[in-house]
Amino acid sequence: MGSPEPLEKDSVERTPSQGTRDATEPRIGVFVCHCGSNIAGVVDCVKVRDAAEKLPGVVVARDNKYTCSDLGQEEILKAIKEGDVNRVVIASCSPRLHEPTFRACIQRAGLNPYVLHMVNIREQCSWVHAHEKENATQKAIDLVRMGVSKAARLEPLEAREVPVERAALVVGGGVTGIQSALDLANMGFKVYLVESKPSIGGVMAQLDKTFPTGDCAICILAPKMVELSRNPNIELLSYSEVEEVKGYIGNYDVKVRRKARFVHEDKCVGCGVCTDVCPVKVDNEFDMGFAKRKAIYVPFPQAVPLKYTVDKENCLHFKKGKCQLCVKACTNKAIDHKMEDEVLDFKVGTIIVATGSETYVPMRKGVYKYWEYENVISALELERLLNASGPTGGHLIRPSDKATPKRVAFIQCVGSRNKKIGNNYCSRVCCMYAIKNAQIIKEHEPDTEIAVYYNDIRAFGKGFEELYHRVREEYGVEFFRGRPAKLSEDSATKSITIRAEETLLNKITEREFDLVVLSTGLVPSEGSKRIGKILSITTSPDGFFMEAHPKLRPVDTAADGVFVAGCAQAPKDIPDSVAQAKAAASSAAALMLTGKVRIEPLTVAIDEDLCVGCGLCAELCPYGAPELYESEKGGTKARIIEALCHGCGTCAASCPQKALTAKQFTDEQINSEIVAALTPICGAQKPPQKKNAETEV
Amino acid sequence: MGEVEKTFISGLKEKLVEEKVIDESQLDRDFAKEITKYGGKDVMTCLQCGNCTGVCPISLKIDYKTRSIIKYCQFGLKSYTLGTRWVCATCYRCYEHCPADINPAEVMIALRHIAVREGVIPPFIKVAATNLVRYGQSVKPDEEINKIRNELGLEQVHSSEPSYKKVLREIGVLIHASKYDKLIGIEEEVKI
Structure with a gap:
């Protein structure tokens, strides 16, 4: 190891003279974390510590098994006191994970929480370079050197507190949204529940029974829906869309578009006279097209609110300008074809996103011939056919001839666990709903032959494995390990032959079935994508919303004050969705109960003398933080509304005048990191690029 | 092995039954990596769903199961895969359907590369390779071939022509330079 080279030391000493920082010499403490074997298994942490110790400005360097x-944390406190440390560098995991932990820690030692810099040597080093231990150690040393260089230039910042509005917005009226809204309302908070469909209930309202207990889905959901509609704290905005959300944690301004129902909710009593006289019949989406509804309708009998809606696409009044039979029939004068969309503005402190998921729609030209063969149906279609209040009254038929199918096949993992279509994840519910539906079919028609074509059966929840056993033992459902390769239809009988390898037998088999059910997986809903954009919340590679921490902050998002629950976060079953709904409600309540929240001071500062008022920052900012105004000194200037600023740095990077500075990411700090990166000093091999450069010269 | 067993179990599986238990010494743990070296995708990601077997036109006709060959590869049972018959027509149907996005057809090609390098070469491949040296093509140009060419309105091929000899020599140089002759064991055939 060589002694520190003058260049590095020099650059550290030069900075105070620029006068932007307090005069005290930086005394840096470096803490290298082993993270058990997460880091130490690859990176030689002791070597990193030794290298850090020799860096300019470093007074203490320690390595720790779990920092x-x-x-x-005790060790950090001790080292700060003993070494009179005033800047801290922690080389460990991503700051997304433990920055708050360590900020709180150094604050306990009497330091400003923002004189901390975290160097990521786990996610961005040991995890990705597991097979190159020496290089990974060298990279960790380089990263620490960069971090130390930046830490020497860190400045203390002060966090601010803002009040939190004691009202919440819940987006999505499925079982998750309903539960969240009820929990918050029962705690005494005002709740706005926005649902895009005419009724709340979501996908759960469409299901027949629920696994593994066999409770009727709507029987356990409907009481909750009614309870919600009667709760005085909840404002139910059905048939509405969130249009715009502005603001920041605790203070969100929400704009909701109430789509015109063409029926006044306050006057409609849900008697249904209008629907009786309506001459238009179209497929009912709720019944997956197996039944008809009128152009003025409620999607299902238990709908909440039980208010009729005119389907503008199909209503004769809108198509041809005549009819009005419903208007004449309605005794309460509730129907008004001139009704217009209404925009509602309100303020909330927290937001819960419960926009759910949709079922995967098989490809048009896919192997499973969903669009070509009548007797290939999706699982949600089967749910409607099995449902007692469904189009067939719970009597299973096959679409081609309305006969009762005697041989039924289920094909698992349709639209899940498939790299070809980009859905690599397991949808978590398909195994169990197929098993549950197999049981229901057997209960209805005990002589039905049922085969489940599966790849792996995942019966992981409470009571799931028991149900899996029961359908095999008591009901004789066959399980067939293999992914079907080919489906062919008999043109006369419309029965379907499935060819598949029974992988456990090592034989290719062909079997004929009357009905084939595709166990379709779950995909992020269209509404989720829209709301994700409005709220600027991030998604995982699978398209579902990303939680702030996969284990410890499962319902938080990267946007403060915005929580996510249910299938919008990842595919999950009803119990898990309800659990998350309750978790999100309690997290939101915690914020609103305190009534105030600390705001990160990592914002952008503006130098008014340099600003020429070009307005580029205001144009680029995704949060609307910069504001142009007429300065007293004359001329247009920009100013930053700090509460709106997320400190993303877009404006600072683009300002042609360099009038904007992102705190903690100043040009000076970033430059110092670059200089450090390009100036290896601690026992580094001479980089090959340097040699090339010399020869080129 | 009894008569009944022989009737039901043959070929590859005969070996499995004889050995009864596969022990550690038979496994080549780096086999999956070796396959990727020869152009195959990572077989370890295979979920063993059997879709490839189901769509394989060869699997329907003879006892050849794409999925089980991939399983041998995952397991590292290299000796079992080297004897795999060269029946894959590389139609890529398995690739089209594979949910794990593996390309079994290319794994088969990789297995052939490995087999040849290990000296496991089926006789018909040796014949075709020797033909390449002798005639510049894998099929021997005889009267039968010339008759078909004539019917299709193509020129006759005569190996005695000087231009033909020149092409043959060029091919010979290429084959020798690429050590193809040594690999196939036909060094004495190649004359430069």
């Missing part, structure tokens, strides 16, 4: 543990 985030109580013991590890």
